[in-house]
Amino acid sequence: MPSNHYHEPYEIYYLLSGERHYFIKEQTYKIAKGDLVFISKNELHKTSDAGVPNHERLLINFNDRFIAGFGEPLLFEPFERKNRRLRLNLPEREWVERLLFEMLQEDQEKLPGHEASLQARLVTLLLWCGRKLDRQDREQAPYEHESPAHKKISEIVEFINESYRQPISLDFVAKAHFVSPFHFSRMFKRVTGFTFVEYVNTVRIREAQRLLKETQWKVTRIAETVGYENIGHFGRVFKKVTKTNPLDYRKSVKRVHP
DNA sequence: AGTAAAGTGGTTATGCCGCG
DNA sequence: CGCGGCATAACCACTTTACT
Numbered sequence: 001m002p003s004n005h006y007h008e009p010y011e012i013y014y015l016l017s018g019e020r021h022y023f024i025k026e027q028t029y030k031i032a033k034g035d036l037v038f039i040s041k042n043e044l045h046k047t048s049d050a051g052v053p054n055h056e057r058l059l060i061n062f063n064d065r066f067i068a069g070f071g072e073p074l075l076f077e078p079f080e081r082k083n084r085r086l087r088l089n090l091p092e093r094e095w096v097e098r099l100l101f102e103m104l105q106e107d108q109e110k111l112p113g114h115e116a117s118l119q120a121r122l123v124t125l126l127l128w129c130g131r132k133l134d135r136q137d138r139e140q141a142p143y144e145h146e147s148p149a150h151k152k153i154s155e156i157v158e159f160i161n162e163s164y165r166q167p168i169s170l171d172f173v174a175k176a177h178f179v180s181p182f183h184f185s186r187m188f189k190r191v192t193g194f195t196f197v198e199y200v201n202t203v204r205i206r207e208a209q210r211l212l213k214e215t216q217w218k219v220t221r222i223a224e225t226v227g228y229e230n231i232g233h234f235g236r237v238f239k240k241v242t243k244t245n246p247l248d249y250r251k252s253v254k255r256v257h258p
Numbered sequence: 259a260g261t262a263a264a265g266t267g268g269t270t271a272t273g274c275c276g277c278g
Numbered sequence: 279c280g281c282g283g284c285a286t287a288a289c290c291a292c293t294t295t296a297c298t
Contacts, residue, residue: 148280149280169269169270170269170270170271171269171270179281179282180281180282180283181270182270182271182272182281182282182283182284183280183281183282183283185270185271185272186271186272187280187281189271189272195270195271196270196271197269197270197271197289197290197291218259218260219259219260220259220260228291230291230292230293231259231260231261233290233291233292233293235260235261235262236261236262236290236291237290237291239261239262245260245261245262246260246261247259247260247261
């Protein structure tokens with residue numbers, strides 16, 4: 001797995017043991033043993049320490065194409081809900097764990113038909129989760145924030161996600177939300193796992209990558225569009241996040257020019 | 259037009275403090 | 279325990295300059 005905080009494939013995360021914090025898109029979840037977590041394609045996410053020293057997890061990554069053939073919208077249900085954490089009871093955990101370990105084995109052994117086998121199990125898992133979430137939503141109260149601080153940061157993250165194209169400073173954001181910049185800086189790091197600038201840059205570069213891929217715009221224009229006033233600086237940040245420069249990225253990702 | 263490297267002044271992250 | 283202030287090193291944004 002790349003250490004990057006967003007990626008093209010969908011991700012399913014299952015915590016076998018330990019405890020984690022998981023920031024996804026705009027909310028932070030406390031993840032306990034036996035929880036399933038769903039991260040959609042290219043969504044920003046970051047795990048951080050929850051005070052428990054060790055943890056084991058299982059990851060599944062897959063692309064649209066892998067299950068596109070089924071044409072079943074319910075498959076993507078878990079990735080489209082507001083609450084991305086699915087809590088399992090003991091019998092459910094046993095069932096899910098068996099499924100996951102079977103998938104792991106199929107993936108390692110690569111016996112004939114392993115791909116179909118993986119698809120079948122993934123579809124089984126996703127449908128089951130989709131239905132359970134459906135039921136849960138009707139029966140239980142919706143997602144609640146861990147604390148007022150989490151709620152506040154959630155709102156601020158949403159704000160940043162909408163306004164990163166303009167110049168944006170920690171000081172401005174903090175004051176606009178009635179918290180001291182000092183306090184905000186700490187709170188943001190604690191809740192999201194990102195520092196403020198780290199977060200803003202990541203969001204901006206992700207958008208820049210999308211534009212490099214999907215448009216023919218010049219790098220200068222893209223840099224401006226995503227909120228950088230200076231092309232040199234944009235290049236430096238881009239390299240730091242993606243390990244490559246804008247033009248090379250475009251070349252690597254564009255197959256045929258239309 | 260892009261990229262890279264060096265220099266600058268401003269911003270941010272963070273430890274330590276006090277307050278309620 | 280949540281919050282705000284202060285000090286300051288580290289970091290970052292932005293410029294300048296030079297190179298492909």
